[in-house]
Amino acid sequence: MSSDGTRGTKPELKLGSHLVPGLAAVALFAVMALVFLTSSFPLAEARGFPEGASITASIGYAMFNIGQGDVNAEGFLVAFLVIAVALDIAIDGAIFLAKRGEEGVLEPLRTDGGTDGRRNGGDD
Template sequence: MTTRPRLHRGEKVIGVLAVALFAFLSAVFLTAGFGTSGAFPDGSVTRSIGYAMFDLPGADIEGEGFLVAFVTIAIVLDAALDGAVMLARKEDDS
């Protein structure tokens, strides 16, 4: 026989800390200044982001080269996908 879930009324310190953390982050967010945003230069935004990401000439914005980070993330995501497929595959008993 199953029973319904009950609310755990143990330590209240964790709840108080969570509320305090929420209040602190809310105060920081509401008082933070984000500065002024500048207009993007004329041209294709997508093309410029691509050029800036791979550190190629022709970008309308200055940027760092993110090629190593891009390839690293691609390899990690590929490994995660391969692992998910391996775990999801059914094994035959025979």
């Protein structure tokens, strides 16, 4: 309480179980920072792709088992196919939701603030 008898407006820290996820995130960050800062990255072993190599073409050759290409792309092939399937599922879901909305199962969005003009004598 202040000198005039009123309560202060300072924020108070509320302790409880809702702090656990935040503390877990801070602990995970500390562990990851410790691992990153204490690990060594040998630059002598760093390798890249050959100059002018086409990874896209190599993935295409690996998909059809042609055996050409500048890069061994079998490791990329699994990631490429997983991403392709995930995108296909997302597109199918979007189309399903769009068609469901057209058939009247989902209420279509209204641009007039949610009022139905047909009930009020409107012609839309």
